[in-house]
Amino acid sequence: xxxxxxxxxxxxxxPAAEVLxxxxxxxxxxxxxxxxxxxxxSVLGVMLLRHSGRRNLxxxxxxxxxxxxxxxxxxxPGAANMLAALFLTLPGFITDxxxxxxxxxxxxxxxxxxxxxxxxxxxxxxxxxxxxxxDLEPGEWRQIPDREPRRxxxxxxxxxxx
Numbered sequence: 001x002x003x004x005x006x007x008x009x010x011x012x013x014x015p016a017a018e019v020l021x022x023x024x025x026x027x028x029x030x031x032x033x034x035x036x037x038x039x040x041x042s043v044l045g046v047m048l049l050r051h052s053g054r055r056n057l058x059x060x061x062x063x064x065x066x067x068x069x070x071x072x073x074x075x076x077p078g079a080a081n082m083l084a085a086l087f088l089t090l091p092g093f094i095t096d097x098x099x100x101x102x103x104x105x106x107x108x109x110x111x112x113x114x115x116x117x118x119x120x121x122x123x124x125x126x127x128x129x130x131x132x133x134x135d136l137e138p139g140e141w142r143q144i145p146d147r148e149p150r151r152x153x154x155x156x157x158x159x160x161x162x
Contacts, residue, residue, distance in 0.1 A: 045088030
């Protein structure tokens, strides 16, 4: 499944999963403590974003605009800390867990490797495996000329021909 499909699926299912997770946590520890944890992680995320600095955030945004998702290098501590802070700022325990995990260097390295493998995977045609090159001899293929689009008769021409 492509990255776009995974992202779309995450945007659809994440809010429902966050609500369900909040209900489970609230049933386990109580509504008051769940709400305190819910708000305090967002405050912690805002504090981490302030600490990382506006300059780093602007540099991160510029890199995303110019290079897209390939500019995301989680092995760089500043980028990972800002992404972790963004996840902590978002309301919900799932995004909080992901943000907290990004603050752990071992998880950060593993996530960077998975992300790089996903983003840098070569695109293949059907039946080909990644990295496989199909080399054909000149007698094994032929060029097919482009078709010219058919011209439509104008309505004036059709009316006059009847």
